[in-house]
Amino acid sequence: MSLLLNARAPQGPRVAAEWRRRLASKAVVREGGKGELAEQSSESSLECGATEKRLSGTGSRPDTSSLNAEIRRVFDEPAYWKRHYVTAKTGVPTGLFGYPEFSSPEGLVGLLGSMSAEEQVAHSATVLKILDQLSDTLCQVLDAAELVRTVHPDERVVDAAVEAMHDLTTYMNQLNTHTGLYERYAMSGMLVWGRTETRTLLGPNSHTRFALQATKRIVDDRKAAEKLTKAEQGVAKIFLADFEKSGIHLSASQRRRFVDLSQRILILGQSFQIGAHPDSTHIVVSPATKLGGLPGQFRSSVVTRSGLFGRSDSAKVPLSIGGAVLKHVEDVEVRRDVYKSLHTSSKQQLDTLEELLSTRMELAKLLGKQSYAHLFLTDKMVRTPGAVMWRIHGELNEREGEELEALADLDVIRRSKQRDLGTASLPALHGWDRDYYTRLAVAEQSERTGGGVSAGYLSEYFSIGTVFEGLSQLFSRLYGIAFVPEPVRLGEVWHEEVRKFLVVDVGEDGNHSAARPRATLYCDLFHRPGKNCGPSHYTVRCSRRVDDD
Numbered sequence: 001m002s003l004l005l006n007a008r009a010p011q012g013p014r015v016a017a018e019w020r021r022r023l024a025s026k027a028v029v030r031e032g033g034k035g036e037l038a039e040q041s042s043e044s045s046l047e048c049g050a051t052e053k054r055l056s057g058t059g060s061r062p063d064t065s066s067l068n069a070e071i072r073r074v075f076d077e078p079a080y081w082k083r084h085y086v087t088a089k090t091g092v093p094t095g096l097f098g099y100p101e102f103s104s105p106e107g108l109v110g111l112l113g114s115m116s117a118e119e120q121v122a123h124s125a126t127v128l129k130i131l132d133q134l135s136d137t138l139c140q141v142l143d144a145a146e147l148v149r150t151v152h153p154d155e156r157v158v159d160a161a162v163e164a165m166h167d168l169t170t171y172m173n174q175l176n177t178h179t180g181l182y183e184r185y186a187m188s189g190m191l192v193w194g195r196t197e198t199r200t201l202l203g204p205n206s207h208t209r210f211a212l213q214a215t216k217r218i219v220d221d222r223k224a225a226e227k228l229t230k231a232e233q234g235v236a237k238i239f240l241a242d243f244e245k246s247g248i249h250l251s252a253s254q255r256r257r258f259v260d261l262s263q264r265i266l267i268l269g270q271s272f273q274i275g276a277h278p279d280s281t282h283i284v285v286s287p288a289t290k291l292g293g294l295p296g297q298f299r300s301s302v303v304t305r306s307g308l309f310g311r312s313d314s315a316k317v318p319l320s321i322g323g324a325v326l327k328h329v330e331d332v333e334v335r336r337d338v339y340k341s342l343h344t345s346s347k348q349q350l351d352t353l354e355e356l357l358s359t360r361m362e363l364a365k366l367l368g369k370q371s372y373a374h375l376f377l378t379d380k381m382v383r384t385p386g387a388v389m390w391r392i393h394g395e396l397n398e399r400e401g402e403e404l405e406a407l408a409d410l411d412v413i414r415r416s417k418q419r420d421l422g423t424a425s426l427p428a429l430h431g432w433d434r435d436y437y438t439r440l441a442v443a444e445q446s447e448r449t450g451g452g453v454s455a456g457y458l459s460e461y462f463s464i465g466t467v468f469e470g471l472s473q474l475f476s477r478l479y480g481i482a483f484v485p486e487p488v489r490l491g492e493v494w495h496e497e498v499r500k501f502l503v504v505d506v507g508e509d510g511n512h513s514a515a516r517p518r519a520t521l522y523c524d525l526f527h528r529p530g531k532n533c534g535p536s537h538y539t540v541r542c543s544r545r546v547d548d549d
Contacts, residue, residue: 067484072465074465075463075465076465078497084487085487086487087489087490092490093492094490094491096494097492098492102148105159138168143541145168146538150538151495151524154494162270165266166267169262169263173258176243176248182243182248245378257366265360279346280341282316283319283338284314286313286315287313290329290333291334292330298324302321317334323435328436335433363375371385413437414429415441416437416441420440481503483503484502486500486520498524500523501520501521502519502521503517503521505517
């Protein structure tokens with residue numbers, strides 16, 4: 001297999017480049033101009049990451065098998081990625097994600113001023129369109145800032161992202177509690193709900209009587225409602241729900257309190273997320289020989305008095321390798337200490353959680369809800385906490401009997417522990433036993449069946465590159481989309497290990513010659529110091545129609 005990959009290696013960059021040329025050559029036909037070649041809008045070009053000039057013509061069909069090999073190499077060979085896909089380190093930075101405003105920390109903070117100024121500009125479009133544009137812009141910046149806050153290695157950029165998020169969230173909450181904006185929205189004929197439903201939403205003690213009266217007049221005017229498409233009516237209802245959920249019916253002082261509480265919840269939530277780590281960073285093991293079973297690749301992380309593993313009375317074990325300790329170390333006391341340390345939070349973290357929960361409850365009470373769960377689920381599919389619990393109990397009833405299978409699996413692990421300890425009866429399982437005895441049970445089963453596939457072999461086979469290659473092939477068959485490696489421009493990503501792909505539409509019939517770009521995917525999948533190790537997914541920008549703005 002490796003020989004085959006090496007034989008195809010010279011084709012790789014040319015194949016990916018051919019895909020990008022094919023994508024760049026797609027003409028965008030303006031309405032009323034058949035066959036006219038046009039530049040894509042700046043929104044579309046940025047979303048797709050297409051930097052080359054649009055060309056006419058179709059060209060030849062790219063080699064799909066070579067493209068799959070290219071996907072593997074992009075992930076599995078770091079030097080190959082840097083040589084063919086990372087641009088020069090000199091020049092004018094393009095800004096994170098291609099946003100020029102994200103070229104510096106100051107640019108992040110300065111976005112609020114430009115967005116506020118944009119709101120003041122007179123616009124000839126409907127209020128609904130204006131709100132949709134404003135909401136889209138806010139979400140773009142907030143989502144991007146949240147990602148930057150989480151993954152960027154530069155503390156100055158992280159601090160700027162946090163400041164931008166706080167300012168923009170305050171701004172958004174102020175808009176959602178702005179009675180003038182709400183009244184303008186109502187007067188523009190955007191509300192199409194019936195009288196009874198509107199009155200119920202606003203409540204008997206509404207402080208926006210003018211908006212209520214305007215809404216009633218508009219609902220009576222069937223002509224105004226008929227001018228709205230079903231899509232516009234749906235968007236209008238969503239915006240109305242946002243206003244109501246933000247307490248537009250409250251008094252001025254209560255609305256200010258809503259903004260303050262919402263901002264406090266954001267800050268506490270971020271603090272809780274940042275502090276979501278064990279109270280300590282390491283444990284001390286004495287004697288160091290109790291670390292028997294720890295694989296060699298983890299021993300360099302262990303600090304002993306003499307600097308040599310196993311030759312000292314004590315060893316300092318970082319919790320960053322706690323998973324390996326729980327899986328491999330034979331000594332039960334060491335595993336127990338690591339497990340408890342990994343699951344022990346600091347008092348400050350507990351205090352933050354308590355304040356977060358109490359602030360959420362205060363916000364819910366302010367809006368007339370029984371709890372924050374009731375408030376959060378108001379516009380969700382299940383609507384109420386009771387419905388959630390009903391669904392959970394329903395799932396448990398449907399799966400009645402499956403718990404016996406789960407208990408049987410636990411018994412396999414318990415028997416592994418029994419054999420290890422030499423006890424007459426099945427011993428109890430603790431949290432620090434699970435990984436260790438699961439590994440032993442799998443090894444024992446493999447021996448009984450005459451070999452089998454080891455976990456190490458599977459991990460080696462399922463490299464990141466192999467997995468992404470498989471995903472691209474799977475999505476191509478199921479949904480008609482595929483991944484195409486894309487070079488990163490200077491300043492576009494936050495770390496040189498981040499890979500960039502175009503998500504292209506290859507058509508339901510698999511016609512790759514008609515591929516069209518649909519999205520850009522940034523992949524930050526490799527470990528580095530200071531990076532959050534948990535899996536996560538961020539949407540930097542959603543799709544939105546822009547040709548009729």
